[in-house]
Amino acid sequence: MMRNTLIAMDAADRLLNWYDRHHRELPWRVSPPMARNGATPDPYHVWLSEVMLQQTTVQAVKAYFEKFLTLWPTVEDLAAAETEDVMKAWAGLGYYARARNLKKCAEAVARDHGGRFPDREEGLRALPGIGDYTAAALAAIAFNRRSAVLDGNVERVISRLFAIETPLPAAKPEMRALVSDLTPADRPGDFAQAMMDLGATICTPKRPACSLCPFRANCLALATADPETFPRKGVKREKPLRRGAAFVAIDSSNAVYLQKRAETGLLGGMTEVPGTDWTARRDGETSIEAQPFAAPWEPCGAITHIFTHFELRLSVYRANVAHAVTAANGWWEPMASLKAQALPTVMKKAIAQAIPHAFKTG
């Protein structure tokens, strides 16, 4: 009977049971025994920690959190602080827009809300630096609201628990709905923190400790696939590297030799300097044999350009040639009117590599 009772326990209870036994003590937390008695942490503390924890590890945040509370014990103290001092105190934590928004948010809370944070998700979401995640986390943890908290950890847990094949970020609405279904009315803040603790300590990106997981009997990914392959990510296919050479010829009147690309295909109909084909072969950049005409070509470095489907590295060669040397299909364009040509960015980069002042005058 006890066994059946345990199996019948729903996922939230199972997770909270695990959390009660394995949660981490953190400076901004109220311990689960206190939380079970209805205690909620100081919203200012929760907000400060959540902003600091955006894309930042718990370990890195601890010292900063303590320092900020010492310098500015209340949100109104922070609102009254000099922005420069806030920036200095934030230094080293990274993502400095967070610090600027932190100050703005404190000012808004002090000025518009009487020094008290809004106690619902929508009100919080309207404040500077508070997005979907932080609004939900603050509402759940500090105000005991049944908000669906979805961060990188929760995305990983949910994607594995339900073996979600939809790649991120498209899967986020689906994941949010599942989290919403799972979130209990009782202890929603602890549930959110438990999900995140689970993702941080058990359901890790690499080599998850599935044998220790409170969801191990329910996890679809564990049952049917390799949990480590979740969450699925958008196919950011690696851009192949292509190489080529570009030849920038300058005549005695300071004109540059240009030609027109084929009308169809990549950069169709645009203007270019002569060059090799762009190939995946490593020797693509050394084909001086592809020079449009004989000249004392000298290498002058390389440029890189990212296209939608590949990355291009062009070795650039430059030569000063006698006036009126020509090749088929091209023309000599005066330096002053280069800017008015239909030169795609990659070609402007190549020309600027050969002639640094090419586009700076005229």
Added chain:
DNA sequence: AATGCGGGGTA
């Protein structure tokens, strides 16, 4: 939907 934004930890 894609980018830029810091700095540090892990496999």
Added chain:
DNA sequence: TACCCAGCATT
């Protein structure tokens, strides 16, 4: 090295 981290704002 590559990926990831209690994401947000902007375009």
